[in-house]
Amino acid sequence: MDCFCKSVRQDILRISQHSGHGHIPTCFSVVEMLAAVYSEMKHNPADPSWAGRDIFILSKGHAALAHYCTLAHSGYFPVKDVYNFGAFSSIFGCHADRHRVPGVELSTGSLGHGSCVAAGIALAFKIKKSPRKVYVLIGDGESNEGTVWESLMVAAHQKLDNLTVLLDHNKSQIRCLPITRPADKFRAFDCETIEVDGHDVNALKAALSAPANGKPKVIVADTIKGCGCKTLAENMFAWHRRSPSKEEMEMLLGELK
Amino acid sequence: MRKHFKEVLIKIAEKDERLVLLLGDISVFLLKDFSDRFPDRFFNIGICENTLISMAAGMSSQNLHPIVHTIAPFITERSYEQVKLDMCYNGFGGNIVSCGGSFDYAWDGATHHCYTDLELMRMLPGMEVMQPGSKKELGLLLESQYANGKPSYFRIPADEHHLDLPVEFGKANVVLHKDSAELTVITAGPLLKNVYEACKDMNVNLLYFHTIKPLDAEVLARYSKTKMLVIHDAFGLFESVCAAVDAKVKYHGIPDKFCCYYGTLEDIRRLLLLDAPGIRKIVQENL
Numbered sequence: 001m002d003c004f005c006k007s008v009r010q011d012i013l014r015i016s017q018h019s020g021h022g023h024i025p026t027c028f029s030v031v032e033m034l035a036a037v038y039s040e041m042k043h044n045p046a047d048p049s050w051a052g053r054d055i056f057i058l059s060k061g062h063a064a065l066a067h068y069c070t071l072a073h074s075g076y077f078p079v080k081d082v083y084n085f086g087a088f089s090s091i092f093g094c095h096a097d098r099h100r101v102p103g104v105e106l107s108t109g110s111l112g113h114g115s116c117v118a119a120g121i122a123l124a125f126k127i128k129k130s131p132r133k134v135y136v137l138i139g140d141g142e143s144n145e146g147t148v149w150e151s152l153m154v155a156a157h158q159k160l161d162n163l164t165v166l167l168d169h170n171k172s173q174i175r176c177l178p179i180t181r182p183a184d185k186f187r188a189f190d191c192e193t194i195e196v197d198g199h200d201v202n203a204l205k206a207a208l209s210a211p212a213n214g215k216p217k218v219i220v221a222d223t224i225k226g227c228g229c230k231t232l233a234e235n236m237f238a239w240h241r242r243s244p245s246k247e248e249m250e251m252l253l254g255e256l257k
Numbered sequence: 258m259r260k261h262f263k264e265v266l267i268k269i270a271e272k273d274e275r276l277v278l279l280l281g282d283i284s285v286f287l288l289k290d291f292s293d294r295f296p297d298r299f300f301n302i303g304i305c306e307n308t309l310i311s312m313a314a315g316m317s318s319q320n321l322h323p324i325v326h327t328i329a330p331f332i333t334e335r336s337y338e339q340v341k342l343d344m345c346y347n348g349f350g351g352n353i354v355s356c357g358g359s360f361d362y363a364w365d366g367a368t369h370h371c372y373t374d375l376e377l378m379r380m381l382p383g384m385e386v387m388q389p390g391s392k393k394e395l396g397l398l399l400e401s402q403y404a405n406g407k408p409s410y411f412r413i414p415a416d417e418h419h420l421d422l423p424v425e426f427g428k429a430n431v432v433l434h435k436d437s438a439e440l441t442v443i444t445a446g447p448l449l450k451n452v453y454e455a456c457k458d459m460n461v462n463l464l465y466f467h468t469i470k471p472l473d474a475e476v477l478a479r480y481s482k483t484k485m486l487v488i489h490d491a492f493g494l495f496e497s498v499c500a501a502v503d504a505k506v507k508y509h510g511i512p513d514k515f516c517c518y519y520g521t522l523e524d525i526r527r528l529l530l531l532d533a534p535g536i537r538k539i540v541q542e543n544l
Contacts, residue, residue, distance in 0.1 A: 098347060105318075107347050110338060116308045117343055120315020120323075127277060127297060127321065150305040154312070158300070 001228060001257055002201050004073060005031045009228050009256055011069040011079050017249040021086035021094050024244075025226035025236045027066035029170040029198070030058075030137060033221055034070040036204035037135050037166070045075035048102040054132055055121055057106045059114020060139035060168060061095040068092050068101070076103040112145030114138060115165055119155045122163040122216075135208075137166045140182070141173045149189065152216065156190040161212035165191070168198065170225040172236060186218040198223035229255040258413050259356060261392040263288050265399050266324065270295050273404065277316055281309050281327025283356070306336045313351035314343035322352070322404045328362070329355035329412060330371035337377055344408040345381045352403050353378075354411045358388070358446075359490040360516065360525040361415035367515045375445075375493030378410040379470045385409040386470040386493065387426075388446035391417045394467045397424040415522060418450040422465065429473035433463035440544055441480040443487045445469060445494045448531065452488050455536035460544070469493050474501040486543050490531050509539045 001009075008031050016022030041054040058067045065085060072079035084090040091100040095109030106117055118136040125132045138148060155163050169182055179185070186193040194207040198221025207219045226232025229252045232239050244252060267290060270276045278291060280301040285292075292299040302309050306327060313323035325332065332355055333340070344351050355374065362369040378386045385407055389395040395413060402409050422430045432449070433442075433456060441462040444452040449465050456463050462480055466472065477485075477498060485506040487495040495508040509530070516525060526532045530539055 107342070110342055112307075113311055113339065113343055116311030116339070117315040117318075117347075119308065120312030121319055122315075123300070123312060124277075124316040124319035124321050127316075128319065147307045147311070150303075150308040151311070154302055154305065154308055157303070 002032065002035060004035050005201065006256055008035070008066065008069045008073055010253060011072070011082070012065050013244065013249050013252050015065060015069070015082055015085050016243045017246060018083050019085040019087065020243045022065050022243055023062045023241060025232045025239050026060065026139070026170070026172070027063050028227050028229065028232060029223040029225045030060070030063050030066050030168050031070070031228070032199045032201050033137055033166050033168065033204060034066060036201050036208060037137070038070055038074050039201070040205055040208045041133065041135060043103075045103070048076060052132065055105050055118070055134045057108070057114040057118050057134070057136040058096065059108055059136050060111065060142050061108030064094060064096045067096060067104070071101070071103040111139070111142040112147040115148050116151040118163055119151045119158075119160060122155065122160040123158055125162055126158070126160065133162045133164065135164045135166065137168060139168050140170060140179045143167065143179045143182070144173065144177045152186070152189045152191060152218070155216040159214050160216045161192075161214050163216040164208065165216065165218045167218060167220045168223050169220055170223040172225045175237065183220045186220065191216050191218040193218045193220060195220045195222065199227050231255060258392060258395065258415065258417060259284055259287055261395060262354065262413055263291060265396045266291055267294065269400060269403065270298065273322065274298070275320065275322045276403070277321050277323045279309055279313055279323055279325045281306055281325070281332065283327045306331045307339050310336045310339035310351070310353070311343045314339075314347060314349040317344070317349040317351045317406065318347075324352045324354055324403065326354045326356075328357040328369070329374045330357070330369060333374040333377055333410070334371065340378070340408065341381050345383050348383070350406045350408045352409045352411065354399070354413060356413045356415070358412040358414065360522050363522050363525045364519045366519055367517060370516055372491040372511045374410070374412065375469050375491050376496055379493050379497055381408070383408060384470060387468050388412045388414075389467050390414060390445070390447040390449050390465075391419070393421070394424050398426055398467065401426050412446070414447040416447045416450070418447050418453065420449065420453060424467065427468045427471045427473060429476040430465040431462070431476065432465045433457065433461065435460050435462060438462045439483055440540070441483045441485050442540060443485060443494065443498055445489055448488070448490050451526065451531060451533045451536055454533040456540060459537075459540060461540060466494060469497055472497045472501050477502040484543065486540065488531070488536055488539065490526065490529070507543060
């Protein structure tokens with residue numbers, strides 16, 4: 001496991017245990033995607049509002065803790081600040097508030113908004129002839145929402161090749177409405193579609209830098225909900241919203257390799 | 258009125274390159290002059306109102322001034338969460354300019370009737386809500402508010418009143434004032450035409466609002482010793498008045514049932530006692 005990603009996972013576990021909050025398995029499925037995006041995109045932790053920055057939106061807002069830990073390890077704020085995650089006076093809510101957390105571009109939580117707002121930002125960049133890019137991370141559960149597909153139709157029609165959608169295809173949606181053959185669906189929506197191992201940072205980086213061929217790009221990331229800890233991966237539904245006890249946290253930290 | 262909307266848009270676009278028009282596949286032919294002149298700022302996005310609102314919020318986040326235009330029920334009732342979260346909670350703003358409010362599309366039936374839009378928008382923190390009732394009001398309100406970065410809702414009516422009233426955002430007009438009047442009638446938008454016709458020779462005050470939010474509480478306070486009767490073919494004004502003034506306020510307008518008739522706007526207004534004779538009857542009962 002990538003050193004950065006291991007540190008992020010360790011912090012997710014510790015903060016979840018300390019705060020009593022967290023969607024640990026879903027956070028663990030997006031860690032490598034976040035690492036790859038923040039490695040590739042133009043951004044400046046010392047100046048989060050830098051006018052030349054690319055935009056990243058975490059549309060599956062319930063993975064906020066993974067986003068906070070990634071931002072902390074990228075230099076936006078100390079990770080110790082995130083330990084009051086979800087508390088009344090905390091700026092770090094269980095869903096992020098863009099007005100309060102440096103580096104967060106969109107307050108999300110209700111699913112199916114991120115790709116639509118991202119399409120608007122991408123079109124704004126086109127109008128302004130700006131080279132800036134937009135990245136949005138969506139979930140497969142989130143892709144039950146019609147707005148995801150609406151926005152991709154529009155993005156493809158408007159040829160928004162400055163927009164990259166990363167699908168966290170962790171298959172948790174098998175319990176109700178699975179997104180079967182997602183790459184086929186995105187290709188049918190006329191998106192430049194790349195399938196990768198969602199836990200291979202180098203493969204993700206290569207996909208992010210691959211040409212978009214005049215289309216919005218969709219990276220279908222094959223992921224494991226709870227990846228990194230055997231206990232979480234094998235019991236993803238039981239652990240969906242659970243916070244570990246101290247003993248469980250030590251066990252899970254020990255499982256991280 | 259929509260033709261006037263086009264003229265106002267062109268006037269603004271000529272001097273402000275940050276204005277961008279996003280259509281939900283309506284008024285496309287009507288706005289051809291705009292699309293011909295500003296093709297890089299004209300987007301007929303499609304029949305996808307939720308995405309329209311979210312995209313407008315995204316454009317506002319990059320300091321553009323988007324104007325979303327489509328039919329009232331679809332852009333407000335269907336897309337309420339997008340307006341609430343992407344425009345209002347995120348603080349990105351954007352302009353929503355609807356047509357087809359209340360019974361302007363009477364002949365299309367209840368799927369196209371829309372009398373909740375003003376109230377729905379009013380309840381959202383930070384939202385500005387306007388119901389212009391004349392070309393003059395539409396033009397002046399749009400020009401004064403479109404670029405302020407706030408979420409703003411404008412409703413273009415199918416008809417208009419013909420009173421030449423001063424227009425200032427957030428300010429009401431005292432259309433009729435009688436020192437001896439014990440009843441103050443309150444209305445908004447183009448219905449002023451019928452309300453004025455009904456009330457012009459009666460012993461009542463008449464207040465007119467083109468801005469539902471923020472509501473001009475100051476002018477209401479001046480009449481708070483009188484009984485108040487809101488006459489409006491929508492929700493939103495009555496609730497706003499009740500919240501702003503400590504007075505006895507009654508409402509005449511939308512009943513608690515779907516309107517299952519077609520016909521014309523005037524047919525529906527007659528049915529709901531919102532034509533001039535019907536309003537006169539209601540006002541007399543409340544004197």
